[in-house]
Amino acid sequence: xxxxxxxxxxxxxIGAYGSGAESLRRALAxxxxxxxxxxxxxxxxxxxxxxxxxxxVDPALLREWLSPGEARRMSPPxxxxxxxxxxxxxxxxxxxxxxxxxxxxxxxxxxxxxxxEGLLRQILLEGPEAxxxxxxxxxxxxxxxxxxxxxxxxxxxxxxxxxxxAGALLAVGQAAADVAAGRVPRALAGAVDExxxxxxxxxxxxxxxxxxxxxxxxxxxxxxDRRRAGFLAAEGATLLVLERGESAEARGAGxxxxxxxxxxxxxxxxxxxxxxxxxxxxxxxxxxxLERAGIELAAIDRIxxxxxxxxxxxxxxxxxxxxxxADRPLPPVHAPKGVTGEYGGGFLAAAALALGTPFGCTAGFxxxxxxxxxxxxxxxxxxxPSTVLVTSVAAGGAASWLVLGAP
Amino acid sequence: xxxxxxxxxxxxxxxxxxxxxxxxxxxxxxxWAGLRxxxxxxxxxxxxxxxxxxxxxxxxxxxxxxxxxxxxRWERLSLADRFAVFAASEALAMAGLAAPVEDGGVYxxxxxxxxxxSERFFNEFLRGRWRQARLRDLTSQQVNGxxxxxxxxxxxxxxxxxxxxxxxxxxxxxxxxxxxxxxxEVEVAVAGGSDSLCQLTYAGxxxxxxxxxxxxxxxxxxxxxxxxxxGAAVLVLEPLERALARGGEPLAVLAGAGSAxxxxxxxxxxxxxxxxxxxxxxxxxxxxxxAAEIGFVNAHGTGTPLNxxxxxxxxxxxxxxxxxxxPLAATKALLGHLLGSSGAIEAVAxxxxxxxxxxxxxxxxxGTAVDPEAPVALVVDRPLPLPEVRAAVSTSLAFGxxxxxxxxxxxxx
Numbered sequence: 001x002x003x004x005x006x007x008x009x010x011x012x013x014i015g016a017y018g019s020g021a022e023s024l025r026r027a028l029a030x031x032x033x034x035x036x037x038x039x040x041x042x043x044x045x046x047x048x049x050x051x052x053x054x055x056x057v058d059p060a061l062l063r064e065w066l067s068p069g070e071a072r073r074m075s076p077p078x079x080x081x082x083x084x085x086x087x088x089x090x091x092x093x094x095x096x097x098x099x100x101x102x103x104x105x106x107x108x109x110x111x112x113x114x115x116x117e118g119l120l121r122q123i124l125l126e127g128p129e130a131x132x133x134x135x136x137x138x139x140x141x142x143x144x145x146x147x148x149x150x151x152x153x154x155x156x157x158x159x160x161x162x163x164x165x166a167g168a169l170l171a172v173g174q175a176a177a178d179v180a181a182g183r184v185p186r187a188l189a190g191a192v193d194e195x196x197x198x199x200x201x202x203x204x205x206x207x208x209x210x211x212x213x214x215x216x217x218x219x220x221x222x223x224x225d226r227r228r229a230g231f232l233a234a235e236g237a238t239l240l241v242l243e244r245g246e247s248a249e250a251r252g253a254g255x256x257x258x259x260x261x262x263x264x265x266x267x268x269x270x271x272x273x274x275x276x277x278x279x280x281x282x283x284x285x286x287x288x289x290l291e292r293a294g295i296e297l298a299a300i301d302r303i304x305x306x307x308x309x310x311x312x313x314x315x316x317x318x319x320x321x322x323x324x325x326a327d328r329p330l331p332p333v334h335a336p337k338g339v340t341g342e343y344g345g346g347f348l349a350a351a352a353l354a355l356g357t358p359f360g361c362t363a364g365f366x367x368x369x370x371x372x373x374x375x376x377x378x379x380x381x382x383x384x385p386s387t388v389l390v391t392s393v394a395a396g397g398a399a400s401w402l403v404l405g406a407p
Numbered sequence: 408x409x410x411x412x413x414x415x416x417x418x419x420x421x422x423x424x425x426x427x428x429x430x431x432x433x434x435x436x437x438x439w440a441g442l443r444x445x446x447x448x449x450x451x452x453x454x455x456x457x458x459x460x461x462x463x464x465x466x467x468x469x470x471x472x473x474x475x476x477x478x479x480r481w482e483r484l485s486l487a488d489r490f491a492v493f494a495a496s497e498a499l500a501m502a503g504l505a506a507p508v509e510d511g512g513v514y515x516x517x518x519x520x521x522x523x524x525s526e527r528f529f530n531e532f533l534r535g536r537w538r539q540a541r542l543r544d545l546t547s548q549q550v551n552g553x554x555x556x557x558x559x560x561x562x563x564x565x566x567x568x569x570x571x572x573x574x575x576x577x578x579x580x581x582x583x584x585x586x587x588x589x590x591x592e593v594e595v596a597v598a599g600g601s602d603s604l605c606q607l608t609y610a611g612x613x614x615x616x617x618x619x620x621x622x623x624x625x626x627x628x629x630x631x632x633x634x635x636x637x638g639a640a641v642l643v644l645e646p647l648e649r650a651l652a653r654g655g656e657p658l659a660v661l662a663g664a665g666s667a668x669x670x671x672x673x674x675x676x677x678x679x680x681x682x683x684x685x686x687x688x689x690x691x692x693x694x695x696x697x698a699a700e701i702g703f704v705n706a707h708g709t710g711t712p713l714n715x716x717x718x719x720x721x722x723x724x725x726x727x728x729x730x731x732x733x734p735l736a737a738t739k740a741l742l743g744h745l746l747g748s749s750g751a752i753e754a755v756a757x758x759x760x761x762x763x764x765x766x767x768x769x770x771x772x773x774g775t776a777v778d779p780e781a782p783v784a785l786v787v788d789r790p791l792p793l794p795e796v797r798a799a800v801s802t803s804l805a806f807g808x809x810x811x812x813x814x815x816x817x818x819x820x
Contacts, residue, residue: 044535073673104668110549111571117533119607124530128460128610136611137673137806140518141550141571146807149670155682158668158809159579162517162550162571170568177586183689205542263592266513266567268559272483272546281564292591396555398567 005245006176007255008404010094012087012190013349014080015236015340016055019064020087024349027339031360031379034339036219036232045201051209051219054195055234055341074138074147075112080237081144081192082151084345088188089152092241093253103156103187104145105175106239107167109343111141113199144192148239156184165306165313166264166394167191168238168348169402173262175242186243191345195235206273208395209233210309221309221342223335223362224318224376226369231308234341238349254407257355260387261403263289267316270397275312282316282399283323286391295387295403297324301331302385304351305376306392308337309364317393318372331385335376338363351390355406358382410662410695417695420588421650421657421818424502424643425755426494426599429742430466430636433473434497438752439759442767443790447741449622449634454523454604461613462620465604466636466743484547484556485521490639490748491553491601492560499561502643503655504595507562512593514584515554515569516576516600518747521547523605550747553601553639565593571747574707575666576600578750578803578811581642582664588644599641600748608746609635615674623710623744625737625769626719626785628778633709636743640752647818659758662696662798662814665689669808675713676804680720683707686810687725687800694798694814698726701733701814702796703766705757706783707804708737709744718804719781734791735783736760740769750803750811757801757815765790 013020016034017027027034036053039046046052057080062071065083074082085104089095116139122130137143142160149158159174161167168191175189203209210219210230222228242259265285269276290297303321307314321330334354340346350357361379368375390402410419427434430448431441441448452467468486473493475481484492499506525548531540547556551569558567566587570579577600584598612618612633619632642661650657667689669682676683691698707718722730738756745752760766771788798816805811 045532108571116607119611120526120529121533123606123610124526125533128606128613131610131614133611133614133616136614139607139611140573140806142573142805142807142809143673145572146668146673146809149668149808150672153670155668155670155685157579157666157811158572158670158807159570159666160572162569163567164549164551174583177590181586202542202545264566264568266555266558266563266565268507268562268564270559272552272555272559278564285564396551397558398551398555 006179006242006259007245007248008240008257008352009243009248009253009255010088010092010241011256011349011352012084013238014057014061014084015344015346016057016234019061021353025353025357028336028350028357028359031339031363033363039197039200043197045198050201050204051211053219054200055232056195057236075115075143076194077112077192078138078144078147081106082147084237084239085148085152085188088239088241093251099152099154101156101185102152102154103175103178103184104148104154104158105171105187105189106145107161107171107191108141109164109167109193110199112139112143113194114196115139117198148188163398164394164396166392166398166400168345169390169392169400170264172240172402176259176262179242179244185247186241188239189242190239191348192237193235193343195233200233203233220364221338222364223307223309223338224314224369224372224374225365226367228309228311228314231310231337231342234344234346236344236346238345240352257352257407258405260405261293261295264400267397273395275316276397279316279319280323282320286324286401299387300389302354302388303331303333304354304388304390305333305335306347307335308342313393315372317391318374322373332377332382333374334359335362354388355385355404417589419647419660420585420644421647422642422659422661422758423645423650423655423657424498425658425758426497427640427752427755428468428490428494429638429752430468433471433493442741442756445768445770445788447622447770449743455606460609462618464622464634467604468638485524485552486603487521487553487601488547488556491557494599494639494641495557495561495597498641498643508595510565510594511563512565512587512596513554513558513563513567514580514596514598516580516747516751517550517553517569517571518573518576518602519605519608520550520552522607523603526606557597572809573806574746574749575803575805575809575811576747578813579666581754581813582666582811584644585661585664588646594645596644597641598644599639600751601639602637602746602748604635604637617711619710623740624772625708625710625740626715626777626781626783628776630710630712632711634743636745638745638752639748640755642754657818659761660816660818662816663690663694664813665693666811671808673807676717678717680717680724682808683718683721683804683810684724687802687812690812690814696798696814700798701800702793703734703799705736705738705753705799705801707802708739714804715781719783731782732784734766735785736766737769737785753801754813757799761796761799761815761817764794764796765792
């Protein structure tokens with residue numbers, strides 16, 4: 001579906017790379033993953049050989065954006081989401097403005113996991129009467145979106161999407177559709193997730209997380225690499241301000257990027273927590289989506305892929321892109337999750353910055369996988385792109401994409 | 408044929424099939440029979456041991472093995488997945504369509520996905536009983552589990568998304584489906600919601616003291632809270648013209664959808680009803696329909712003192728002096744609160760009421776009086792015939808202030 005002059009006018013992001021778009025831009029340009037942090041293993045959740053580290057947010061970064069009185073009432077994802085939303089609104093020149101009709105569309109994969117864990121501990125181990133009303137209130141998937149709406153006084157539609165790794169791009173697409181249709185004058189859209197020891201240990205038990213395998217014993221995500229063995233688990237939040245170009249221009253705001261198209265599809269051959277063989281169907285859907293939006297393949301001069309180092313996920317995404325491009329060479333492909341990690345919106349922020357940020361080499365990539373037929377960008381200088389395709393393929397079968405245009 | 412909406416001409420979107428699983432039974436047939444009789448499904452239940460919980464009632468789905476269970480895929484599904492797959496299969500069959508649903512999309516709502524099964528895992532894992540904790544109990548844990556299960560079962564290759572905005576999830580999913588069909592993104596949308604009972608939400612709402620120890624009594628004097636339910640509901644949506652051209656029999660038109668956020672409080676609704684009213688008005692604008700044309704309301708009506716009061720004020724804002732005269736159905740009094748799928752099953756209830764031209768009642772509960780502070784025209788004890796009804800509104804007002812409304816109309820409106 002093609003957008004009609006939908007601009008991204010604000011980007012708010014927080015992750016292990018720091019707070020704000022500039023910190024992520026530096027990380028992407030240097031292709032250096034931020035320092036990963038060893039997760040607390042004292043609860044005994046982790047297997048002995050499990051991955052140990054995640055890309056975690058420094059909680060001190062939140063203090064600039066949240067007062068202690070506000071923070072005490074929020075779960076970690078709510079704090080991250082409100083922080084990112086305030087950053088985005090400030091950048092868009094909307095800080096402090098009551099946005100009566102503004103919409104909020106937030107994607108989360110796991111919701112407020114620490115609060116859910118705490119609640120389950122109370123209910124299952126102490127008895128149901130021990131359940132804390134505060135933990136329950138902030139354990140629901142839509143808590144971050146609700147807190148954003150309260151913070152921004154946003155009284156338009158408030159929607160939380162849960163579609164695993166495809167959710168972030170779906171959220172932006174939903175928001176763009178709402179703005180394009182005139183349902184909202186502008187919208188905050190993005191993604192948030194927190195990483196906890198319990199969640200990290202479960203992802204590891206499912207074989208999803210990169211374990212100790214680098215030359216120095218590090219855990220390294222290797223997007224599209226022959227030796228890829230999982231992703232770097234991350235937490236964080238990214239929120240974007242989307243609005244009609246006319247409305248932004250009227251108050252003197254400029255675009256970081258334009259949202260030209262959005263779409264999604266599903267591979268029904270995928271297992272509930274795994275990957276399928278339906279990349280050809282996904283490619284057809286992607287091609288149809290571009291055709292409906294009037295975007296020629298040849299116009300796409302950059303791809304930002306959601307490949308994370310997942311053995312199955314990277315394969316499906318590479319084959320989808322190869323199938324979509326058929327016998328044409330792919331444009332340069334960036335795979336920033338070697339820097340941003342999986343979850344927490346870092347990938348979405350990287351995509352939003354792609355039009356104005358020179359990316360370095362693909363962090364973690366060293367050896368091409370002949371099965372994939374795709375080699376991500378090596379960091380050599382490239383001209384600034386004019387049209388970027390952003391893709392995500394999720395465990396369970398969903399896939400989503402956006403097309404972003406230069407300002 | 409086109410629907411006139413704010414100067415735009417939009418092709419109407421029909422509901423061509425509905426499916427449901429609820430405490431009243433598996434299928435739309437038992438659902439309508441129970442709704443029409445005003446029969447409450449809220450009773451003692453066995454889904455899990457509730458002896459230590461504060462309350463002890465729920466509208467539990469009875470154990471049943473449908474024909475679908477012969478499919479080897481059924482065994483791997485969570486309860487919420489099974490509810491969803493059954494409802495979707497029923498809806499699709501009613502629509503006269505068959506899997507694989509090409510050019511189709513799935514738009515689903517859920518609050519807890521496969522949490523019921525996951526609680527088995529966590530009960531062992533959190534106690535350090537690693538060997539007894541089965542990872543496969545987590546496979547469908549996430550809230551997108553039921554929607555994805557439907558998509559896999561029906562061979563859907565189009566867009567699939569799950570909304571998890573608490574009690575408005577199902578209605579928001581239907582709104583997304585409506586947009587997708589109108590825009591031509593999909594030819595057929597399979598839209599709805601599914602949630603099963605689980606201890607997390609049962610204990611959580613009880614921790615908030617939002618649950619009535621007896622069966623809920625929406626809009627009644629002395630009401631003390633909600634009751635729980637579980638189940639799924641699915642509506643098949645497609646362009647009305649397409650449905651008629653292939654010989655389908657549309658059940659109703661989903662004429663409009665709207666949503667708005669209170670931005671007020673995490674759990675308490677805006678007492679002025681402004682946000683809920685905004686959602687209803689947005690839905691009416693989207694439908695190109697004046698409030699005067701609405702023949703009845705299927706309320707969110709949880710039975711909590713604050714929610715019902717706020718909803719009454721919202722109805723006053725939208726309908727003015729008519730607010731106390733428009734017949735009102737409170738489906739949760741019979742089915743309990745299905746959380747993420749409540750908006751979907753109440754949408755099905757609304758379609759059924761429109762189709763049959765009567766509004767289902769709630770049980771008399773010792774009288775027909777409504778709260779004088781929220782004097783809605785609650786239909787009590789017997790179904791209310793509405794031979795001239797043309798359109799209805801269904802409302803969903805969620806935790807976190809996310810409000811959604813759907814407008815349905817008769818095909819022959």
